[in-house]
Structures are given as structure tokens and as C-alpha cells.
Amino acid sequence: MKAEELKGEPFKALVDVAQLLREPVGSSRSYCTDEIINEQARASVQGKVTLIHTRQAILVQGKLNVEVEIICSRCLNVFLYPVAFNIEDEFLCTSNTLSSSEEQGDVTISSDNVLDLGEIIRQNTLLNLPMKPLCRPDCAGIKEMSSYGFT
Numbered sequence: 001m002k003a004e005e006l007k008g009e010p011f012k013a014l015v016d017v018a019q020l021l022r023e024p025v026g027s028s029r030s031y032c033t034d035e036i037i038n039e040q041a042r043a044s045v046q047g048k049v050t051l052i053h054t055r056q057a058i059l060v061q062g063k064l065n066v067e068v069e070i071i072c073s074r075c076l077n078v079f080l081y082p083v084a085f086n087i088e089d090e091f092l093c094t095s096n097t098l099s100s101s102e103e104q105g106d107v108t109i110s111s112d113n114v115l116d117l118g119e120i121i122r123q124n125t126l127l128n129l130p131m132k133p134l135c136r137p138d139c140a141g142i143k144e145m146s147s148y149g150f151t
């Protein structure tokens with residue numbers, strides 16, 4: 001995916017946890033990203049997430065690889081930058097939490113019992129992108145510039 005896509009509308013990675021919430025605490029489910037992520041981002045995101053039903057929440061753990069098209073800061077060519085990261089996030093069950101938890105910025109499970117992991121994936125990918133990306137460590141920069149004696 002392109003880096004710009006990460007800054008715009010978050011992509012979707014929806015997981016229905018209604019069944020998991022009915023199962024006893026400690027139950028878990030694993031999903032491949034292929035199963036949950038929307039078509040637009042599917043080819044760029046690889047990995048697996050595990051959802052665990054804890055006492056008051058759904059704990060999401062995962063290991064993901066995302067390929068992002070970014071522009072080299074030296075030669076301005078577009079190249080694929082692979083980002084790898086782990087996620088660990090909690091979605092609180094609304095029935096157990098009152099407004100106090102919202103003030104702390106915790107994420108709650110919506111009333112339809114569907115979690116959207118897209119925002120978590122998007123934020124983690126952005127955090128792992130370099131400030132000054134280089135297509136390769138020894139990128140020579142723009143050819144025309146060097147021939148004019150800038151190097």
C-alpha cells in the first residue's frame with residue numbers, strides 16, 4: 001500500500017467477537033490477516049492475530065508485516081519498505097466498564113461485538129516508518145544533481 005493511504009481513511013480489519021465473548025475466559029481465536037483485512041490492504045499486510053477472552057476484555061496479540069510504498073528521500077524513487085511489528089491491545093467489554101474507563105482512553109468493544117483492528121495496524125505501521133527513507137543504504141541520490149557537481 002502507499003504511505004498516503006495510511007494517513008487517510010483507516011483501512012478495516014473487522015473481527016466479530018460475539019462468539020468468543022460467550023465462551024469461557026481464557027478462550028482464544030487466531031486469524032490470518034487475509035481473513036479479516038479489507039481488500040484494499042490485503043496484499044500489503046501479512047500476519048496473524050490472536051484474540052483472547054480475558055476477564056473484562058478481549059486481548060489482541062499479533063505479529064504483522066506490512067509493505068508500504070514510500071519515496072526515497074534522496075533519489076525520490078518509490079520503493080517497498082517492509083515494516084514488522086507486534087501488537088498487543090485490549091478492548092474492554094462495555095458491560096463491565098462505565099464512563100470512567102472512557103476517560104482513560106481505553107478502547108471498548110462496540111455494541112455489535114465487532115472489533116476493528118485496522119486503526120491499530122495503521123498506527124503501528126506509521127510509527128515504524130523511517131523519517132528519511134532510503135531505497136538502499138548507499139543510495140546515490142538523483143543522478144542529474146551529481147553530474148552538476150553537487151557531490
Ligand SMILES: [Zn+2]
Nearest residue numbers: 072075135139
Ligand atoms: Zn534512493
